[in-house]
Amino acid sequence: MAKIKGTVVVATERCKGCGVCVEACPCNVLGLATEVNGKGYRYVKMANPDACTGCASCAIICPDSCLVIYRQKFE
């Protein structure tokens, strides 16, 4: 059965670790990294990459336009 998978590419230096995307993700894909970026913010990353469907809810709500979403169909 065909499966849609997505992935989230994070502009880590632009992210301020606000966590709004983590909250908005319907599949609990995202989490804040333990590492920090140049400004000391714990940027967001995919904690459960396999759960991502590429729905882009996270990117849509991101105030800093940090997230780029790709989606692909797998047979």
Add this chain to the structure above:
Amino acid sequence: MAEVEIKAENLVYGKPRLITDEVMHYCPGCSHGTVHKLVAEVIEEMGLEGASVGVSPVGCSVFAYRYIDIDWIEAAHGRACAVATAAKRLNPQNLVFTYQGDGDLAAIGAGETIHAAARGENIVTIFINNAIYGMTGGQMSPTTLLGMKTATTPYGRDPQLNGFPYKIADMMAHLDGATYITRQSVHTPAAVRKCKKAIRKAFENSMAGNGYSLVEVVATCNSGWKLSPVAANKWMEENMVPVYPLGDIKSTTLPK
């Protein structure tokens, strides 16, 4: 399980072209950044990059010109609608919009805003209502809720001392020159999508010469409210939205 390939055909959503690469100075989670993104997306989708002039008055978003790649005029506090009135009347072919906070629009700029609407100026106002003066450090504004703590209402807004918050968008609905007035928010993905549609409708309304459009965005101010971004979104939904209900307030054409 195979990995998603990072290539153009698979791209679903990314940073809008008209959002510059400069990291925004806004506090983490601030609604300004989200609304900036929607404005940039709508301008690009309408092909108006070359014809847009934004007016950014004093307030956190005075630096909007660093983040959205169009021509901008920075305005004195409260005067954005006057600046935009002239910029539009002298260049009717342009899309002219103001991007104002609640202090700028409903306090010092109430006169300019109401009269621009009353005259039916073909401009759009993006009105970020987070019930506080963000840039100056979180003071009370005309839309601060009763009981709400701010730097100038440290024990909560008390009507005897500080009067009552007022719903300027509803007031302006009575002005014949204002043809599209809506209240939106950007605290959930669904809300963001609706807000983008509203901004698009407002820009189209303006370019069609159908009078004044106001898009109020009920928004958060994490630093002013002293809440985390996620908590602020929640607090807004529970406290701000009941006082400033979301949805279209007016959508009509200019009276003949």
Add this chain to the structure above:
Amino acid sequence: MADKEVKLMKGNEVIAHAAVRCGCDGYFGYPITPQSEVMETLMELEPWKTTGMVVLQAESEVSSINMVYGGAATGKKVMTSSSSPGVSLMSEGLSYIAASELPCLVVNCQRGGPGLGTIQPSQGDYFQACKGGGHGDYHLIVLAPASVQEMHDFVGLGFDLAFKYRNPAMILADGAIGQMMEKVVLAPQQPRRTQEELLAQCGKWATTGKGERKEQNICTSLELQSELMEKINERMQAKYREIEQNEARWEEIECEDADYIIVAFGSSARICSATVEMARKEGLKVGLLRPITLYPFPTKPIEALAERGVKGFLSVELNAGQMVEDVRLAVEGKAPVKHYGRMGGMMFNPQDVLDELKDKLVK
């Protein structure tokens, strides 16, 4: 050449005609006595139907000057007119326009102040106009008309200087010049600039919408970094030195052999020119130096007269003594500099001025 168009007109009315004829793009104003005829005349002329000029009555002078600011930011030729209390409300806007290095024209038809005061003529806004009524280091280029013809001529001149230096220009008139009727020769109609011509002239800075341009044009006076804000101020000061060097204008009436010099502008100068004649009849060698630009102030000619040994200067103004300070600065103690003035809208007559000159200067 078509014969000249000669009219009998009020100063305020001719401002409107001159604006339309010099290709002005927009007027934004608010009613205030004694200059409401400017906007009334524009509304009668309906230039939006002929040249396409925008004319808009705003809800306040604060709004008017910010409309002028918005229009100027887009490179258009825009103006407003008001009177003393209204011009006070425009001070912040004027500071923004100067700091953003934008051209515009503001007409101040002065009335007696301070406060609500009276609607009769006065020159009590000299400091406000020349020393900067708003915040920060900036100057307006200030032209002082003494006739209805000069009211007409200074609209075109004011715009030319404003665009030449990208700085606000002011016509500092008063209720008398605004309300009096005189013969005036009207300039022929000049077409408004096309958008292409505007882009050629102002395209590098004007917020016209990017069009094909890659970079944004941003009109702002905000600069939080002090090093950069000082650079902006230094650039402005260099401009003012250049204006002071090149744009001072004045008229000298019988000053060559004068023992005493009256310095007066606008309505006062009209009266003092009669005083010069009266004095000369009595064998008293008096001359009149009439500043036409109040900023840049005509310091050099006054310096020269003081160098030549003029025995005394009388600054005659409809105020408590403002321009007298600039005359003193120019004379630098080489001769006594006194002031004579009336306030509250009262005016002196030529004999009053002569009596004062004798009393204060002639020993």
